[in-house]
Amino acid sequence: MLYEGVLRKMQTEIGNPIQYYLVFENDFLNMNQLLNKELTIDFIKFQCLNCGKEKPIYRMGFCKSCFYETPLAxxxxxxxxxxxxxxxxxxxxxxxxxxxxxxxxxxxxxxxxxxxxxxxxxxxxxxxxxxxxxxxxxxxxxxxxxxxxxxxxxxxxxxxxxxxxxxxxxxxxxxxxxxxxxxxxxxxxxxxxxxxxxxxxxxxxxLDFPVLEYPEKVKSLNLDKTPSYTGVLKGLKGQYLIFDDNTVFNIRGNEGYYVGIGIN
Structure with a gap:
């Protein structure tokens, strides 16, 4: 099953454990339900969170011109x-x-x-x-x-x-x-x-985070260098996805990236 949209920080709900939700314009994912499942993340394009244009993301999910203009930054x-x-x-x-x-x-x-x-x-x-x-x-x-x-x-x-x-x-x-x-x-x-x-x-x-297995060390997924990645989801903490091969992916750090997420 494939979902796609522009990344924004995951929405959360306090609980034991905390519930995580990835919300796209037309899709909605309860990330807790994907623990122990194999996910594929594919970078498709940029989409500035302010102007919506396909321009490289500068900081905080904004293109460079919006970052220096919007009151949100x-x-x-x-x-x-x-x-x-x-x-x-x-x-x-x-x-x-x-x-x-x-x-x-x-x-x-x-x-x-x-x-x-x-x-x-x-x-x-x-x-x-x-x-x-x-x-x-x-x-x-x-x-x-x-x-x-x-x-x-x-x-x-x-x-x-x-x-x-x-x-x-x-x-x-x-x-x-x-x-x-x-x-x-x-x-x-x-x-x-x-x-x-x-x-x-x-x-x-x-606070109780939904983590099945913590990594011994971490390596950060960079979509600019690795535009396609596949791994088994083992945890959710902060705004990070934690995978079985010690890879971690910062959702908030990649706001403004339009991606496809496949559940294998």
Missing amino acids: GDWIMKPELSTAHLDKEDRDLEYEKKVQLQPHIVYLANSSNVKVGVTRKTQVPTRWIDQGAHEAIEIVEAPNRYLAGITEVALKEHVSDKTSWQKMLTNRVEDVNLVEWRNKLQSSIPEEASEYFLGENTETQ
């Missing part, structure tokens, strides 16, 4: 501390920026490969943690806008990482830690402007 996306909507100041599209930035944001700790700090909209909890492959996470601060969450993250990065080792996450060489202790230890480092939004009573969230 403004610098404040990756660096929340650069948010300016609370000042009524436009970056690329003030209406869109107000819609996204002026809503509750969570500063959190997540353990994917190590303890890291991050920021996400409140509506994206626990989706953001799932996308990062975190097996445990906890909220630290609930700020009323993205800017306050961003400056809190910057302050906490002085004491804890903001990066994840995707290789370590995918091989599952991770240790459980007490995130409540980490949260309490970091409280004094929260900027004064955000200190009133500290969350001191919540508990850790545990």
Whole structure:
């Protein structure tokens, strides 16, 4: 059976285990049901997620011109501390920026490969943690806008990482830690402007990923170099497909690639 469409990050649903869905324009796949099945992934063409044109993907699923024009790729996306909507100041599209930035944001700790700090909209909890492959996470601060969450993250990065080792996450060489202790230890480092939004009573969230077999080491599938690949699906973690030959495929990292997926 063959399915095809442009790749976007997999949709997920919290559960034991987490459910993964790959959604194309005309097709819908529950990826959990494909575990232990042989899949073939064929690159067909590019399709920019913004303009829809068949142009090479530059970053984040966008062609180069759209990446530098669309508000969905403004610098404040990756660096929340650069948010300016609370000042009524436009970056690329003030209406869109107000819609996204002026809503509750969570500063959190997540353990994917190590303890890291991050920021996400409140509506994206626990989706953001799932996308990062975190097996445990906890909220630290609930700020009323993205800017306050961003400056809190910057302050906490002085004491804890903001990066994840995707290789370590995918091989599952991770240790459980007490995130409540980490949260309490970091409280004094929260900027004064955000200190009133500290969350001191919540508990850790545990996340269970549908992985039958973790790879001992990982090799990443690059569709530009390998436009056709076949392997047996052994797991889903973060936004990665894990195959039986240690190959891993980052769905989010290949957004904007139009592919065919065959179930053999």
